Amino acid sequence: MLAIASAVLFFIAFLINAADLSTNSTFSSTNVMLLGLALLALHVAGIGSGWAVRGRRR
Template identity: 75%
Template sequence: MLGITAAVLLFIAFLINAATIGTNEVFSSTNFTLIGLAALALHVAGIGHGWAVRGRGRGRRR
């Protein structure tokens, strides 16, 4: 999930930079790039890889 989020944020940063859209400091392409790279780093680290429900499943019965 974080990989998709990173891709979307980096694409938005690219659009802002390529279209030279004048934005305020909060929505600058640099901020979108940094947030996208942080999300990508978390994805590569294994955080946010998916939701796992632990409980009774197909485990071994005694």
């Protein structure tokens, strides 16, 4: 789920950069891209990946 959210943020950052939109410093393409990278790092770390198998039950 976090990987999908990061892909959406990367696409928004690409649109801001490609269209050369003037936004405030909070929503600049670099900041949106960094948010996407943070979500991607959380996904790779295993946070928000869904169900986890904790061990064998008998």
